[in-house]
Amino acid sequence: MNMPRWDKLLLNATLATCADTTTCGVIERGAVAWQHGRIVWVGRMDELPDAPNALAEAVESVDGALVTPGLIDCHTHLVFGGDRADEFDLRLNGASYEQIAKAGGGIVSTVRATRDTSEDQLYLQSMPRAQALLSDGVTTLEIKSGYGLELETERRMLKVARRLGRELGITVRTTFLGLHALPPEYHDRREDYVTLVCDVMLPELASEGLIDAVDAFCENIGFTREETLCLFERAKQLGLPVKLHAEQLSNQDGAALVAEYGGLSADHLEHLGKSGIKAMAAAGTIAVLLPGAFHALRETRLPPIDLLRQHGVPMAVATDCNPGTSPMLSLRLAASMACTLFRLTPDEALRGITVNAARALGFTDRGTLAVGQRADLVVWNARRPAELSYWIGGSLVRKLYVAGESLSRRKPARRLPSAS
Ligand code: NIG
Ligand code: FE
Numbered sequence: 001m002n003m004p005r006w007d008k009l010l011l012n013a014t015l016a017t018c019a020d021t022t023t024c025g026v027i028e029r030g031a032v033a034w035q036h037g038r039i040v041w042v043g044r045m046d047e048l049p050d051a052p053n054a055l056a057e058a059v060e061s062v063d064g065a066l067v068t069p070g071l072i073d074c075h076t077h078l079v080f081g082g083d084r085a086d087e088f089d090l091r092l093n094g095a096s097y098e099q100i101a102k103a104g105g106g107i108v109s110t111v112r113a114t115r116d117t118s119e120d121q122l123y124l125q126s127m128p129r130a131q132a133l134l135s136d137g138v139t140t141l142e143i144k145s146g147y148g149l150e151l152e153t154e155r156r157m158l159k160v161a162r163r164l165g166r167e168l169g170i171t172v173r174t175t176f177l178g179l180h181a182l183p184p185e186y187h188d189r190r191e192d193y194v195t196l197v198c199d200v201m202l203p204e205l206a207s208e209g210l211i212d213a214v215d216a217f218c219e220n221i222g223f224t225r226e227e228t229l230c231l232f233e234r235a236k237q238l239g240l241p242v243k244l245h246a247e248q249l250s251n252q253d254g255a256a257l258v259a260e261y262g263g264l265s266a267d268h269l270e271h272l273g274k275s276g277i278k279a280m281a282a283a284g285t286i287a288v289l290l291p292g293a294f295h296a297l298r299e300t301r302l303p304p305i306d307l308l309r310q311h312g313v314p315m316a317v318a319t320d321c322n323p324g325t326s327p328m329l330s331l332r333l334a335a336s337m338a339c340t341l342f343r344l345t346p347d348e349a350l351r352g353i354t355v356n357a358a359r360a361l362g363f364t365d366r367g368t369l370a371v372g373q374r375a376d377l378v379v380w381n382a383r384r385p386a387e388l389s390y391w392i393g394g395s396l397v398r399k400l401y402v403a404g405e406s407l408s409r410r411k412p413a414r415r416l417p418s419a420s
Contacts, residue, residue, distance in 0.1 A: 009056035034375035037403035070139025070376030072357035075318035082113030132329035146177030158210040179216035218254035259283035291337035292326035317352035346386035375404035
């Protein structure tokens with residue numbers, strides 16, 4: 001008798017494969033199997049080539065439960081010191097995000113707190129946020145720097161991001177966001193700061209292997225299109241992909257710029273216009289929607305969802321987890337808000353936190369349930385895909401697999417930081 005070839009086979013699943021081009025690709029009474037961390041079979045149970053026990057070492061029925069690809073949060077700023085609950089109060093009392101930023105609060109206040117926080121403390125403060133995302137189904141995570149705005153602290157943030165990935169046993173993609181805000185010590189030397197970021201910080205941190213992609217905040221209260229362009233030129237020279245906080249509070253034509261550089265994504269996009277959409281469609285740049293920031297800032301202008309659809313720009317959804325505009329710790333909640341606030345369909349929202357989020361990070365090896373993909377998957381306490389954006393809160397994850405391994409069986413994240 002032949003020995004079973006597969007490591008694990010899940011039976012009786014409602015699969016949301018996200019593998020076709022528009023829907024979330026449901027297969028009822030489905031089965032999915034993996035070996036050496038990769039999916040080797042996916043389809044209808046009654047089409048399995050042999051008896052389950054002859055096919056796999058371990059066979060488990062999930063009794064009709066929904067199984068999806070592991071969720072992917074493609075835009076977070078979850079490594080930071082302190083919090084900004086006081087600004088939440090100020091905003092509720094009428095102050096705008098821009099007013100707070102101009103008065104020395106906002107991003108710069110988190111910069112002060114982060115500069116004052118040691119690497120171990122940053123790690124300990126950030127770990128629960130990463131764990132919260134994981135416990136809600138996230139198996140791949142992007143984390144940006146941008147609260148250091150000087151070499152040492154930017155490096156510390158990126159190292160903490162890498163360490164979170166190692167300790168949690170998940171993929172963390174790091175993004176350098178040196179052009180996030182002008183640090184106070186450069187208030188009258190803007191050009192010098194941009195030069196420092198482009199000519200010193202970026203190449204240095206890239207040479208240390210700490211940067212997977214490059215981002216900027218292209219905005220009235222951030223950096224101009226020209227300054228962003230300098231950064232993108234340097235990123236290009238270093239062979240690093242770019243993405244952009246674009247058209248969040250005003251239209252700076254940032255989406256077209258990032259598309260011109262073949263960027264992975266343009267993110268926020270409430271003020272995106274038609275020319276930006278066309279450029280994104282032509283370049284294959286993903287639109288990353290961040291309803292948490294829209295909600296927390298009580299924005300009223302919606303991103304142009306219909307036009308994005310019409311032009312076939314793929315939409316991803318992310319938490320934007322950060323201490324100012326989106327203190328959000330659930331990617332499912334972001335998906336839910338993308339439906340209720342932005343009118344995405346539940347299918348679009350699920351594709352937004354799986355396959356399209358993978359593309360926004362440049363991954364082609366995950367985000368769908370298909371043969372050859374990494375066996376990152378979630379078994380849910382739910383039976384239908386729409387439930388993931390329908391339930392608000394709660395804990396729906398039954399089981400998480402990362403590269404075929406049950407996450408609960410991996411070593412738990414230690415309370416005490418290990419040496420980095
Ligand atoms: O994505 N807009 C710029 N960056 C973040 C906010 C960061 C902050 O306020 O701390 C965002 O919304
Ligand atoms: Fe952001």
